[in-house]
Amino acid sequence: MATRAGTIEGRPDTDDPVKVTCEVLARRREGAYWLLSLAAPAIADRARPGQFVNLAVAAPDTLLRRPFSIARVSKQGMAAGTVDVVFAAHGPGTSWLTGVDVHDVVDVVGPLGTPFPLPQRQVACLLIGGGYGVAPLFYLADELTRRGLRVDMIVGAATQDRILNAIEAKRLTASVTFTTEDGSYGEHGRVTDVFDEVVERCGSGVVYACGPNPMLRAVSERCRERRIPVQVAVEEHMACGIGVCFTCVLPIRRKDGQVQMKRACIDGPVFNGARIAWEDTRYEIGPPLVVEDEVDEQPEPSRPTDADVWGES
């Protein structure tokens, strides 16, 4: 395995990101997506669910690295030291990555950003993923179930071929509900159309979400209405990925109500969804795909608060 590691300047701590040149161990199609498995033990050792890696791409006229969520790491066994990413090919960087072959080397920086905070008490966790946003939730589901927590999932996509690895979603969870916008797989509609039913059925006490930002806004608002603590991994356009350029800022509401711009690459990508001032962003929730039947208002059951679950003061 060809692997070279060096820590990022001025950050000697063992949790800090490293820059590695790593061998591609596998590359395969996963429905509409591509999976790359990289030999990167220094990143695998440090990584936690929710963090991302920045890959250098050699496509013409591309200077910037491309950020991808860490979909899985293996710390033990035959595949120890591997880091997987899943991506959709659409622009020059991701199209170039589809041409990377097994045994090629790729320059990677990671792990970057903040991980998902894990609940500090026993609580049923609902993981909601849209498109390739499901990838880091598999890694999170693994971590939560190893801690003895119940994990349920809602997996949404535009079409059936954009549902990422349905078998893995079923394997990792107590229950999984699929939605597609064209109705080609699972329930017809969006993840928010099944949200209430799943929360009730599974007794979900916390929500984690990853996917397109309009979906994260919709999920955060549903969680706020039901007073369920929510953590979201945002996908903000990034340039440097290490906190220097301020390309990736998002408005975050502090406890005193003041809104502060935070950098998604180092203060995130994981944020408390209830703290994002979504109304000050460009992310709009689209019109509903499914018109919901009117339901009688039921009194809300008492639920754990942010302070209970994440230990936030």
Ligand SMILES: Cc1cc2nc3c(=O)[nH]c(=O)nc-3n(C[C@H](O)[C@H](O)[C@H](O)COP(=O)(O)OP(=O)(O)OC[C@H]3O[C@@H](n4cnc5c(N)ncnc54)[C@H](O)[C@@H]3O)c2cc1C
């Ligand atoms: C924290 C994070 C995690 C991500 N995880 C994944 C993943 O697991 N799988 C996946 O397929 N994609 C993921 N993305 C999006 C991915 O980074 C973009 O699809 C990719 O950078 C596009 O590069 P491109 O050259 O193909 O396209 P282009 O659109 O030509 O990219 C041009 C520039 O815009 C930036 N850019 C474009 N789209 C995005 C975007 N959606 N988010 C951030 N920057 C963007 C690129 O980095 C590049 O600098 C993630 C983005 C972030 C911020």
Ligand code: FES
């Ligand atoms: S991408 Fe440069 S500061 Fe976040």
